[in-house]
Amino acid sequence: MKDIFVLKTIIRKFSTIDECFKQEQIGKEDLIITNEFIYNSKLKDVEAHIIFQERYGIGEPTDEMIENIRKDVPSNTKRIVAIGGGTIIDISKFLILDYEGTIDxxxxxxxxxxxxxxxxxxxxxCGTGSEVTNVAISELKKRKTKKGLADDLIYPDKALLIPEMVDTLPYKFFAxxxxxxxxxxxxxxxxxxxxxxxRMFSVKAMTMILDGFKKVVNDSKENWSQYAENFLIASNLAGIAFGNAGxxxxHALSYPLGGAYHIPHGEANQLMFxxxxxxxxxxxxxxxxxxxxRVLSEILDVEKEDSLKALFELTNQILKRKPLSSYGIKKEELPEFVNSVIEGQQRLLNNNYVELSSNDMLEIYNNVYDK
Incomplete structure (x- = not known):
């Protein structure tokens, strides 16, 4: 017997962070993992213990960052409150685990x-969806790649959605x-x-996101935040979908780009998409x-045979895809990327629509190398 749908995280929505902290009784015995700019602009004067992630390293999670933060987690911590994007959330998922050894x-x-x-x-x-999934990703420094842990133990106990925590996000991070x-x-x-x-969650999420993209393109991009609540909820729905289906x-092909060249996760995905x-x-x-x-054509209001082209034109208006060569990637590295994906990302490759050979993957990289 196989579960056909799982949602283990309680989802709650609040108007303000103050309302959230009051109702969830966040206090002295809790540990908040966040960024200093979030603390200064949105929190301030909270009673919980605070750790600022960026003091341990800049960018997306690494095994070194996780281990160094772990050393500073108070021994009496029973609840971690992760306030941030994918980096904060994934690090916090690892911090709720106890083990003798290394995170690698x-x-x-x-x-x-x-x-x-x-x-x-x-x-x-409005992107990670990690608040409702059992997956956390980290760069493994010695292996020069990113790899995920998928385990029901790291499902968050609660996802607390607060639109005001998203609406000041700079456009690039929104995109x-x-x-x-x-x-x-x-x-x-x-x-x-x-x-x-x-698939019900997948369709609703893509509908909300693509409808939002059309509005963002038609309006000034810097005004995207008027749709912040919809994007936050859509991201959550997408997280529920990929938490179940994968x-x-x-994602698999994007990980060497992040691991070797530190290209931000969402941007690396756009390069491969x-x-x-x-x-x-x-x-x-x-x-x-x-x-x-068919679903895409209905959302974008185009003929089915034109829907993929319309999709990529729209996403390119939100975040323009650049060639891989513009990041300093060398063409001779592409076969190494393929080997890295085959060796380390079978968890993701098993979810492919069709099986991709090593030659297929190399062609995918080559197709976006210099155009």
Missing amino acids: QVIMQEIPYKKTKELYVVPTT TSSIDALIHSIESYLSPNSTLYS CAAV ESVFNKYYEKDPNGRIQDFL
């Missing part, structure tokens, strides 16, 4: 571990995070692990991708 060994499933703390999450971007959420919804829709239940090749889906269509144009194209 945990992620590689080489040592036992257990959950010893509760986790509450307040997302401050990368919301495109990440869109890709969550689309990859999970086409995953062989999807069900009727998960992400696939877009079009080329992966063109390859999917080339390999199996008559399978369930036709259902996806």
